[in-house]
Amino acid sequence: MVGIRRGVTDLDDATLAFAHRMFDLARSGSTDELIANVTAGLPVNLTNDKGDTLLILAAYHSHPDTVAALLAHGADPERVNDRGQTALAAAVFRRDTPAVNALLGAGANPDTARPTAEFFDLPEMLELLDSSH
Numbered sequence: 001m002v003g004i005r006r007g008v009t010d011l012d013d014a015t016l017a018f019a020h021r022m023f024d025l026a027r028s029g030s031t032d033e034l035i036a037n038v039t040a041g042l043p044v045n046l047t048n049d050k051g052d053t054l055l056i057l058a059a060y061h062s063h064p065d066t067v068a069a070l071l072a073h074g075a076d077p078e079r080v081n082d083r084g085q086t087a088l089a090a091a092v093f094r095r096d097t098p099a100v101n102a103l104l105g106a107g108a109n110p111d112t113a114r115p116t117a118e119f120f121d122l123p124e125m126l127e128l129l130d131s132s133h
Contacts, residue, residue: 022046026054026070029063035073044075051081060090064098067091077108088113092125100125104132 011019022042025034034054038044047053055075058066067087071077080086091099092113104110110129117125 019046019048022054023048023052023057026057026063026066027061029058029061029066031063031066031069034066035069038070038073044070044073045079047079047081050083053079053081053087055079055087056081056085056090059087059096059099059103060094062091062094062096062099064091064096064102067099068102071102071106075106077103077106078112080112085116086112089116092116092122092129093120095122095125097128100128104129 022034022037023046025037034042045053045055048057052060053075055067055070055077056079058070075087077087086108088100088103088108088110089112091103093116100113110132114126114129116122117129
């Protein structure tokens, strides 16, 4: 796992600042700049100190184009953060149908998001998850 957890890695402050900027790009949906960095060698499955990947952050912040681009560059749709959440669960929580479809199309397990859809009473998301089988 590639991550930026302090104490686990020996990254200098400049490298940590760069990594934090990459996570901000995922949060803001700055797809072109983020993917340019991935293409240049940024690990597509980079995780932050909470276990969030670039993909999880893009999904949580409702950026389906960024989600699709990260998936196209090899992001793992099955990665789980420290709270047991997946990108699919984040997209379901946000009711982001395009991101949900992209994640399901990339092989995300619909069962990882079903509890989120049930807990937050999102029948349209449950239907989408069920239709992926």
